[in-house]
Amino acid sequence: MNTSIFGNTPLHRCDYLSSKYQCQISIKKEYFNPNQTAKDRAAWYMVKDAIAKKLIKPDDILVEASSGNTGIGIAYLAKQLGYRSCIFVTQNCSKEKLRSLENLGAKIVHCDNSNGLLDKNSTQYRAWSFAQMNRNSYYTDQYNNPENSRAHYETTGPEIWQQTSGKITHFFAGLGTTGTVSGIGKYLKEKDNGIKVLGIEPKGSILAPYKATGKVPTSDTVMEKIEGIGRKFVPGIFDTMAVDQILQVERSPTVQTALAYYQHTGMLTGFSSAAILAGLEDYCRNNTVDMRDHIVLLFADYGDRYLHSLYHSLTTKNSVYD
Structure with a gap:
């Protein structure tokens, strides 16, 4: 089997987001993998x-x-x-x-x-x-199998570092199994500990409070439904030291952000990628970023896998296919 087909996905500057937030923002397009996913x-x-x-x-x-x-x-x-x-x-x-x-x-x-x-x-x-x-x-047990995060430590992290010529300042990824952010975050921190690694999860997920306190919350809070991310338990592979901050987002703003992104770019994001866009909005609203910053967003998959959930309002009008 030709294993070279995995990885080496493109990283492209997003003009729309870069202009909106007045800094350099690039998308790591993991949907260029064989099965369109990280x-x-x-x-x-x-x-x-x-x-x-x-x-x-x-x-x-x-x-x-x-x-x-x-x-x-x-x-x-x-x-x-x-x-x-x-x-x-x-x-x-x-x-x-x-x-x-x-x-x-x-x-x-x-x-x-x-x-x-x-x-x-x-x-x-x-x-x-x-x-x-x-x-x-x-x-295979992706939540506890160290090969999950090792894959990103050995491949995705080095790719991002090389593709940005080491100039990356912020990295955003969704938190599901946590393998992606744990592996990439660890690699980037070893290269430059000043890089800010941000994890995104739905409101009601437990990883943000766990990161903050080191304890699993006991309250049974309802978790917003954002497919692919959010946990009610702590995955065994989660490396809290690889993540600086975890931002929680709600479903409704996530959906609206995905629709706005499509309207401006013509691109359909996956559900977790839409959540990253919502988290980016929150982060930039509450933190100072400038043209010297280079933010990388990892888009784990493409939006055509969510036409009936994330893009229902568009598909009913057939505008996705225009």
Whole structure:
């Protein structure tokens, strides 16, 4: 298999955002990976690690709990390399992601939530339980598998550093498994500890208070629904030292920000990317940025996977296709 197809994604200056915030803003376009998602990197690292350690054999089942994108990456690799795949998703997984999983031959299991191993109705518990009961299966476990963050430490981080000629001052990424921000943040901090690393999550997620206090909140706050990011448990791979600040955003402003971005650029952002834009707005409103700053936003996937959720108001008018 040609593994060079993963990574080496472009980083382009966004004229609209740079003009709006009066600084240099670039987009790391992870949707240029084979399956149009940053999760291809983590999927490949986790699978190749399992192969190297002889944890899987041909025709075994690769199992993952996923909001969709990592599952797509796992299912793609399974199909390419002679394995099967079983992906556990929540009920709000987008129709477009489900269609991609089906086309890749994955078995799809719908679960009530994604609240971690302590909840028996969660994607994580049911994926783990399935792998425990089926000897010919392997749970890649993106929330606790260090290969997830290692993929970004060894590939995405160096790419961003090289593509900005080391002039990056701020980095924004969504917080889901936390593998992306943990790996990239660690790499960038080693290069220049002055780089500000910002994580974005929905209001009601627990990672911001956990980062601030070191304790998991006990209150059961309802979390805003922004597909792909937000947690009710702390992933084992989360490196709090790699992140300077976590910003929480609400769903409604996120949707409006995505629509405004489309109207100005003609580009459809993924849901987590739209959340990053909302977080950027909040950050620039409350902090001083100037033309010397170079902000990099990681867009994990493209908006065509969210036409029925994020862009429903546009699709009903057919304006997305104009």
